[in-house]
Amino acid sequence: MTADMPLSADTAITGPYGSRSPLDYYLVMPGPGQAGGPEAPVDGIVVEEFVLADDHTATGLDSAGWSVTDGTWWSSAAFSRDMRTDPALRDRVLAVHRRTAEAVYRRIGGEDLPGEAALRARFRDRLPLDDSAPLLLGSPRVPEGFRERRVYRVLFAGDLDAERLRRLRDLWSMEPAGGCADPTARVAGTARMRAGHDTLTWDLRRIGPGTAWCLDLTACLGGSSDDGVGSLLRELTAAMRHARLIPVTIERFA
Incomplete structure (x- = not known):
């Protein structure tokens, strides 16, 4: 039960802070706890992106999915919520890098996975998240030398x-x-x-x-x-x- 290229150099901190990976890719597997890869059987692909405030907190979650059974793209806030709240579904969801999602999509769908701008255009049902002001747990103490x-x-x-x-x-x-x-x-x-x-x-x-x-x-x-x-x-x-x-x-x- 290993994730796609788990905890490799691609997930290590690569610079002072590292580089950005704009979209998150998941495979939806037929059963729980399965390993993923370009040749693995899958039920679908899910692409997500957090909507961030200026201070990097999350205010929403955008998503789009592609189903193998009908070969169509959809957007569902309810599905994104279920990925997090339904243990049975969560056990079938596997994070992968884009190159794996591309290989799976090309093998099953017969064409190239859309680029990230085109995928964002499929985000139509946003899952709203709490965007309240920071919870101040007492007066924050700023160490000397920092702003x-x-x-x-x-x-x-x-x-x-x-x-x-x-x-x-x-x-x-x-x-x-x-x-x-x-x-x-x-x-x-x-x-x-x-x-x-x-x-x-x-x-x-x-x-x-x-x-x-x-x-x-x-x-x-x-x-x-x-x-x-x-x-x-x-x-x-x-x-x-x-x-x-x-x-x-x-x-x-x-």
């Missing part, structure tokens, strides 16, 4: 088995949290990086056994731009997707 401190949470539906958890820790060179050997421990590890004038720290956290995980990112910004925060959030989210978790939303606490 701003932000705290983000990326919530994911699903669960990590021991192997995928180990690979995420290794990918990010995470420091183990106290008691992380306990399968019920909430914080599984912490990673840190310095990029330019910014310092970033993220915790991999279990929300509930078998139900959900999250990444909590603390960004201490010293530069004039926050663009790098968005790039890092995308890269971290991509790695979690390829560990068979499905992102639900991106919130900000401070």
Whole structure:
């Protein structure tokens, strides 16, 4: 039960913050827990993109899908919601890179997968997400030398088995949290990086056994731009997707 090219160099942090991968691609498999690939049997392809506010929090989710049975494209907020709330459907959904989705579409559909601009034109049924102001948990303390401190949470539906958890820790060179050997421990590890004038720290956290995980990112910004925060959030989210978790939303606490 491995994802398409899981936790490879394509999901590692490749630069100060890494490069952008604009759209998220999924295969819908015939059964639960199946591995995907260009030759794998599939029921369909789903393409998604979070709608982001200026501070990189999520305000909506756009999606389009293609079904093998009828060979047509559709857009459904209800299906995107079910991918996150229905465990049976979630177990059949597998994150892949675009090149795998292209190979599957060409093999089954007999033509090239539309470009990303054309795919966005098929986004017609947006799933709205909470776009309220950041929840301020007390007065944020900005460390000396920085202009701003932000705290983000990326919530994911699903669960990590021991192997995928180990690979995420290794990918990010995470420091183990106290008691992380306990399968019920909430914080599984912490990673840190310095990029330019910014310092970033993220915790991999279990929300509930078998139900959900999250990444909590603390960004201490010293530069004039926050663009790098968005790039890092995308890269971290991509790695979690390829560990068979499905992102639900991106919130900000401070």
